[in-house]
Amino acid sequence: MIRLSVPSDDVAPELLAALARAVARTVDADADAIGLIIRHLARDAVDRTSVDREHSELTLIATTEGTELVMSLYDHGAPISGPPSVPSTGIAMQVEASIGDHANVTEIRFGCDLHHVVLDHDGLDIVDDPVEESTAEVTLRELRVDDALELSRLIYRCYGWSYPGNDLYYPERIAAAIEAGRRIGQVAMTADGEMAAHWGAVLLATGVVETGSTVTDPRYRGRGLARQLDERLLVDLERLEIAGRVREPVLTHSATQHIALQEGANLVGMLLKAHTPMRQVGITDGVLAERVSLTVMYSPLRPLTDAQLWIPDQYLPLVEHLLAPTSWQRTLSGRPDTGAVASSPLCGPETMLVTTYDAFNHLGSITVSVVGPDLEDRVRHTSRDLQRNGAQCIQLRLPAEAPALVEYGQRLDGLGFGFASLLPRFGVLGDVLTLQWLNDPSIDRSTWQFASDHVEEMATMITEQMAAVGG
Numbered sequence: 001m002i003r004l005s006v007p008s009d010d011v012a013p014e015l016l017a018a019l020a021r022a023v024a025r026t027v028d029a030d031a032d033a034i035g036l037i038i039r040h041l042a043r044d045a046v047d048r049t050s051v052d053r054e055h056s057e058l059t060l061i062a063t064t065e066g067t068e069l070v071m072s073l074y075d076h077g078a079p080i081s082g083p084p085s086v087p088s089t090g091i092a093m094q095v096e097a098s099i100g101d102h103a104n105v106t107e108i109r110f111g112c113d114l115h116h117v118v119l120d121h122d123g124l125d126i127v128d129d130p131v132e133e134s135t136a137e138v139t140l141r142e143l144r145v146d147d148a149l150e151l152s153r154l155i156y157r158c159y160g161w162s163y164p165g166n167d168l169y170y171p172e173r174i175a176a177a178i179e180a181g182r183r184i185g186q187v188a189m190t191a192d193g194e195m196a197a198h199w200g201a202v203l204l205a206t207g208v209v210e211t212g213s214t215v216t217d218p219r220y221r222g223r224g225l226a227r228q229l230d231e232r233l234l235v236d237l238e239r240l241e242i243a244g245r246v247r248e249p250v251l252t253h254s255a256t257q258h259i260a261l262q263e264g265a266n267l268v269g270m271l272l273k274a275h276t277p278m279r280q281v282g283i284t285d286g287v288l289a290e291r292v293s294l295t296v297m298y299s300p301l302r303p304l305t306d307a308q309l310w311i312p313d314q315y316l317p318l319v320e321h322l323l324a325p326t327s328w329q330r331t332l333s334g335r336p337d338t339g340a341v342a343s344s345p346l347c348g349p350e351t352m353l354v355t356t357y358d359a360f361n362h363l364g365s366i367t368v369s370v371v372g373p374d375l376e377d378r379v380r381h382t383s384r385d386l387q388r389n390g391a392q393c394i395q396l397r398l399p400a401e402a403p404a405l406v407e408y409g410q411r412l413d414g415l416g417f418g419f420a421s422l423l424p425r426f427g428v429l430g431d432v433l434t435l436q437w438l439n440d441p442s443i444d445r446s447t448w449q450f451a452s453d454h455v456e457e458m459a460t461m462i463t464e465q466m467a468a469v470g471g
Contacts, residue, residue: 002063003062006059008046008058012045012046017038020039020062022181027112034110038071042073045058047332050078059075067111067332069182070109080097080104083375091111093110096108110176115170115172115173116170117170119149132219133219134217134220138196138225140225141187142187142236145178149175153195155213158218162276164275182374185199188229195397198214199214199229208423209428210248214256222401226365241423242301243300244300244424247260247297248296249294250292250294251450254449267297269339269423271421271437272420273393273443275363291393293448296377298424300424308414309401309433310336310401310404315413319332319419319433320332325454333403344401345370346402346403347372351372352368362391362393365395366394368398371409375408376411379396383415392438395436396437397434400430414469417437418469418470420434420436420462421433438470445459
């Protein structure tokens, strides 16, 4: 880790940019572009520091995480409402902005040299229909660091370049995530080292994982490999004492929806137009015409404790419909008294939030950790910032156990946010109500398939509300 603190004056942007360039060169990153971005962010921070500038500092901390260079800028200027825009160099992968206890924090991630080494697909073909089924035997085992290249090759054979999980085309990124313990998985391998199927998991929050990247080479379909890998992965999750499992089965086929529901998962929502269009060999007719929508399923791997939820009126019918088939003990409450608001650590005089932007999927996210009277204003300004950065979809996560949410969240639909999901016990936030905004709220359901009537009913309720609030 390298750290530099400088006075918040007109010289600060140049000093911090020089440090950024020096650090970038040590990891073979684009030093000039990174220096330009850090100078831009530091200049913005200086401009926001209008009071007692002589005694205010800017601090830049640089670290490496796997194939990524992470730079965090701390300033004491006016509060930031969202990720600042950065020069369009194509180098910044993700920008996250938050207000800490004593400073604004802007974290920006860049790729080191190996981060940008994409799969070499020479001699590698997309498996097109119709396919000849393989008779090769496969071995099921845990995903290893040295499997990274084969996982990328499997993704390419099945999706071409259209898979929305962009990182899976970069073997070094996969290897770094496996080595760091952020990604685990189960795979089916042939004797000659080819990967026939994969089912993985990535950490979302403390004790919560998202399982997915469920891929089977069309030549090996019909053997039940996905189900077998899923069963093996579940054993791994129990061993790691994971409390909750999130899945996001696609709507272009119902197979993974069926697996989740048959294993006792509950539908908790849908993410509309969450990712860039993709192609699924043997499933879709080429690349889909519009962005990918997903179901959201949740399985508690540990008994759920009871919870009291404070859901704004406009989203309450959808939450009630989702909870009806479950055995979860959730109390849906009305207006709280002042004592309940004052005593909750999830409520405060000011809203606290963190924002991120995924440039590849044009996906913004806002995570609220403390709900205050300014919730609507903070969400409005942050949403606009994300839209200016190019967001086509914004997901807003709210602590559903915050008593103030039922009051201060009443007009979020007026900002174009419709219901997305309700996730129980999502790390330190407790139960999380997720809303979604779309730049184009019209939804084409012609390619969607549903594993049950309940899934189809929820699809209708969610898309109808999205059309109403976004129209």
